[in-house]
Amino acid sequence: MLLRPLPLLCLLLLPQVCLSQHRSSTQAVPETCPATKPSDQPFVPPSPYPARPHYKGSFWFGSDRLWTQLPATGTWGRLGHHPPDDPTFGQKLMFWRQGYDPHTEASRLKITGRRIDSPAPPLLVDEPTSGSWTDNDSFIVAGINFPTTGCWEITGRYETDEVTFVVWLPQ
Numbered sequence: 053m054l055l056r057p058l059p060l061l062c063l064l065l066l067p068q069v070c071l072s073q074h075r076s077s078t079q080a081v082p083e084t085c086p087a088t089k090p091s092d093q094p095f096v097p098p099s100p101y102p103a104r105p106h107y108k109g110s111f112w113f114g115s116d117r118l119w120t121q122l123p124a125t126g127t128w129g130r131l132g133h134h135p136p137d138d139p140t141f142g143q144k145l146m147f148w149r150q151g152y153d154p155h156t157e158a159s160r161l162k163i164t165g166r167r168i169d170s171p172a173p174p175l176l177v178d179e180p181t182s183g184s185w186t187d188n189d190s191f192i193v194a195g196i197n198f199p200t201t202g203c204w205e206i207t208g209r210y211e212t213d214e215v216t217f218v219v220w221l222p223q
Contacts, residue, residue, distance in 0.1 A: 079127070079129070079220075079222035079223075080127075081125070081126045081127055081220040082203075082220070084169055084203070085126075085168075085169055085202075085203035085218065085220045086203075086218050087125075087126025087127065087203070087218050087219055087220045088113060088122055088126060088217035088218050088219065089124065089125075089126050090111040090124050094111055094112065095111075095112045095113060095114060095115070095119060096112065097112055097116070097119060097148060097150075098116050098150050100189070101148060101150075101189060102185075102189065105121040106121070106185060107121060109123060109124050109125070110122060110123055110124060111124055113215065113217055114147075114148075114215040115213070115215065116150055117149065117150060117210075117213035118147060118148070118149050118208060118210050118213040118214065118215050119147065119148050119149075119215060120145065120146060120147050120148070120208060120215060120217070121146060122217055122219070123219070126218075126219060126220055127219065127220045127221070127222060128143055128219050128220070128221055129221075129222055130222070131143055131198070131221060138197070139199070140176060140197035140198060140199050141197065141198040141200075141201065141221060142195060142196070142197050142198075143195070143196050143197075143198070144193055144194070144195055144196075145163065145193065145194055145195075145196050145206070145208075146183070146191045146192065146193045147161055147191060147192045147193075147208050147210070147215070148189075148190075148191045148192075149192070149210055149213070152190055152191075152192065153190065154182030154184070154190050154192075159180045159181070159182060159192045159210075160210055160211055161180045161192045161194070161208060161209070161210050162208070162209045162210075163175070163177045163180070163194055163196060163206065163207070163208050163209075164177070164206070164207050164209075165177075165196065165198075165204050165205060165206040165207070166204070166205055167198075167200060167202045167203065167204050167205075168203050168204065168205050168218065169202050169203035170200075170202055172199055172200045172202065173199040173200075174199075175196055175197070175198060175199075175204065175206065176196065176197040176198075176199070177194055177195070177196050177197075178194050178195035178196070178197075179194070180192050180193065180194040181193060181194070192210075198221055200221075201221040201222060201223045202220075202221060203218060203219075203220055203221075204218065204219055204220075204221060205217070205218050206218075206219065
């Protein structure tokens with residue numbers, strides 16, 4: 053109940069305080085982290101997959117053989133701990149593959165990751181499973197857990213196809 057009037061309060065009474073809090077909550081990618089950002093010629097998945105990603109502020113990245121959806125900012129901000137007592141930072145990562153049919157084939161997706169701006173333990177990855185938005189839009193999803201924040205390079209491999217990207221995880 054208290055959350056509904058909060059945006060109105062920000063607009064009317066406390067614009068400077070609310071805006072400064074918002075700015076501090078979105079940390080820019082440091083120049084030392086080559087986070088993957090949208091290109092001038094964006095990748096568009098083959099039909100019947102949607103030309104635009106499902107989440108606002110994201111873009112498709114990869115090739116016709118294997119692609120994923122990434123944040124346009126290059127940042128996965130404020131990831132939580134699941135369960136709450138787990139010290140790692142969790143994220144769900146989805147990959148699409150042309151012709152992938154979860155009903156007739158098991159996923160052979162392998163995900164690896166490493167922190168590139170500082171030493172850290174490796175990325176932890178749950179067993180990939182299948183999902184879909186529609187009958188024509190099946191994807192492979194896996195929970196990934198980052199042991200630390202920082203600049204991470206992640207690679208998804210499916211047989212001989214792979215996609216590698218870099219993402220920033222702020223503190």
